[in-house]
Every structure is written in structure tokens, then in C-alpha cells.
Amino acid sequence: MSAAIDLAVSTVIFALRPDAAGHLVLSIPLVRRTRDPFEGRWALPGGAADAAESLADTAARKLAETTGLSPAYLEQLYCFGEPDRSPSGRVVSVVYWALVRTDEAELAAEGENVAWFEADELPQLAFDHNLIVGYALWRLRTKLEYSRIAHAFLGPTFTLAELRQVHEIVLQKPLDPANFRRQIEASRAVVPTGQHVTGGRHRPPRLYRYDASVQLVDNGPLTSAGIR
Amino acid sequence: MSAAIDLAVSTVIFALRPDAAGHLVLSIPLVRRTRDPFEGRWALPGGAADAAESLADTAARKLAETTGLSPAYLEQLYCFGEPDRSPSGRVVSVVYWALVRTDEAELAAEGENVAWFEADELPQLAFDHNLIVGYALWRLRTKLEYSRIAHAFLGPTFTLAELRQVHEIVLQKPLDPANFRRQIEASRAVVPTGQHVTGGRHRPPRLYRYDASVQLVDNGPLTSAGIR
DNA sequence: TTTGTTCTGGTCACTCTGACCTTTACAGAA
């Protein structure tokens, strides 16, 4: 008699949201648990896997149910299955990580049992969710440096200063504007639209958009997941 | 009621084995299916997840049951869960990939229903296992270039020529011996034992061993998996 | 017109890499 193994799907959702001082910070939404185990603790949004749905679809659906948002980027993070990770029995969790656009995140649902936290200042979470978020943070920061996922936080067009700000917030370090420009242009990831943004008390920056024809160089044969 | 989802664990096992001409080639062991679906087709070794065992332990156990070997390296590859990947019902497979030492692989079990195949010349496999092996191959080749996993194919001590040969076989391209030496030495991954190998009709090469005190720089917070 | 700001293009030193060359040290043949 193989004892039952519960299969769950959870998602680490990243967004850039303004903090109390108005500065954008990397944030994730959490859900307060309303029953044992870990009743009252905050946890990643998720739930049981659905037999009729792909795992990625389940992750996106749970994301929408808790925040009202749709992900601009969604990728599987890891499958966590240690025997003792849940006191209520054996639970294997397939965890995804997602990026949502900054302008959409402002409209995100927030209520009694759903709240946003700064990604680097989390309380003690239910289960092994602190470990999971830590791993997701590492993957986000690592992937940001060799892949081109930062634009998932932005709209269809953006300035290089906006793109650089995303990198600076996520990587938590200042970047030289001139060198950043050189690297982005060398990667051919971005093309100028020809338009400029006026209104600033300085030289008007160019508007760019991502060049979707250039392949992402990271997912190997599993390119079906990724940018939507 | 939520229909059942079967949770399985499979492993892509890599080893370097001599081909008909005696040259080492990257190979994987496969198991012939003895029942539907895909009866008669070759498939990755694996089976149902065990409720009392960690996923990695299950992967290692299945590996031992089919080949009689123990992995020198074991890492989770991906969790495959598309609804239509098995005609017999919904199956979610947590897939691991493993490296076994070349000298051990020579002793591996091989029988009616277990056989080794060259990794790049596989027949049509059961389920989505061709896709899985392709992804595992991509991960192995990618990771070999920035991490230090090649020594998992070798014994505790080795020459730089042996280490280079592992890279050349896996990456399928010749490497400049002098440049390879420079890069390995710069990485500080390896330390000379002071011994030399005699017998060759040339200058005797130094013996090296891996410096276990130098951390792997790839797994993020999940360093529990990996080299054993 | 002046000033403050950021955008944008550029230089320079340093590091890393691939290509290639030379010397060293052995085994085996002459």
C-alpha cells in the first residue's frame, strides 16, 4: 500500500512595488494560512495540483486567484519533496516563480489574508517556504545577469534608465549608466522605437522595445515555458 | 473527486563507456517496458515515488536497482507534468540526472531489458523521454562549462589529460591542452598530488585531485544535493 | 541666458580567451 502523496503547486511571485518611502522594492505576495498546519502563518500562494490542468497553468491560475494578476514571465523553479517538509503528511510541491509588471502590481488585490512583503524582509513562513523564496531570489538574480527577463517588469516600451533601475533594484547595487547601455546594445536584445520621452529636466531619453525575434539563450529544449 | 495523479521518479544516468571501436562515448542506460503503455519501447529507469523516501533517494535507489551502480553526482533536472504525456492517465514525473564513474560503468548490469545507448543516438523512447534526455544533455553540457562536475566521471585522482578528455567527449569538440590547463588551474578547482604517472611514451603527467574545500558556485541555497 | 540634470558617446587600463609556439621528459627504436 503506497501511502498517499499529496501533489501541490505553489508560486513565488515577484513584482516591483513602492515601499512606504515611495521607492520601488522587490516584493512578493503571501497568503495567510487559515488552518493547520501553520495556521496564522504566511505562506506562498498555491494549492493542490489539478488532474486536468498542466502544472504551469495551475501555477498561473493560483497566481490570478490570489492577486488578480497574470504573469509576464513564468518558469518552474524546483520540485520540493523532502519527507518531513509538512507535519500533516507527505506533500510534494512543484514550485514556479513568476514576474508581474510593475504597473499591474499596483492594482493587485490585497486583503485580510493576502499581503505583499519585501522579498528580503520576510517573516517566518509556513513549511519550508523561506528556503523556497531564498532559492527563487537566487535564481532571479542569477538569471537577470545572463538572460533577458527584466523587461517582464516593464511595459512594451521603456527607456534604458527604467530597464537599468529594474536591474539595480533586483541586484541591489548601482550600475554605471554608460556601461549598462553598452552591454544592452551589444546583446541586441533591445531596439529603439525612434520615439523619445519628453518632460524631464534633462536630455530626452529614447524609447526602446524588446526584440522578440532574438531567442532567449537559457531554457534549452524547454522553450515552451517562459515569456508570454 | 479530484482524479488521481500518479507521481513518478525517473533518472537520466550518464556514463562514459567504450563503443564498438573502443572509444569512450557518452552513454545512458535504458529499460525496456514490459507492459502497456509503450510495451517493448525503451524508457528511462524509474518508478512510482515512495511516500517514506526523499525524491533524490528514490532516484538513487532506482539507479542502483537497474544498473547496480551508485551515482557520483545527482541533481534534480525538472518536473514534467503535461496532462497528455502518458496515455494511461495523468503522470507527473520528477526527473533527476546522474553521473557515474567510468570505471564503475564498465561493471554495470546489462541484460535482456536493460541496455546502454549512446546519448546522441537514441531510438524513439516511451512517453516524452526523448525530450527529457535532450534537456538533460543540454543541462550536462551547459553545467560542465561553468561548474566542476567532470570529475564525477573520474576516480579520486586523475591527470589533466583525463579531465580534458571528459570535457571533449561531453562537449564533442577538441580543446587546446595548454588553454585547458590554464583555465583549470585558474579556477583553483584542482590541486596537484605531487605524484606523476609513468609508463607513457612522453613526459610523465602530474596527478591531480579535486579541492573539495572550494565551493561549487551553482546550486544556490540548495547545496544539499550534488556531489556525494 | 544660465543652471542643473540625465542622456549618450567615447577613452583607457585590465582581464580573459583562443591560437600558437617552445621546451621538457619520458619510452622505445636504432
Place this chain on the structure above:
DNA sequence: TTCTGTAAAGGTCAGAGTGACCAGAACAAA
């Protein structure tokens, strides 16, 4: 013993990429 073939080991050199830094360009506001 000497010669020869082979691979180890150590080095040079040009080109690419990066971080640090500088300077002109182009706007809004004073």
C-alpha cells in the same frame, strides 16, 4: 648509447569584453 616520436608543461600575442571614468548633448526650469 643515441635518436625519435609523443604528450606534458610553460609561455607569448592579438582580440574581445569589462569596469572606471570623462565630456559633450539636449532638455526644463530658474
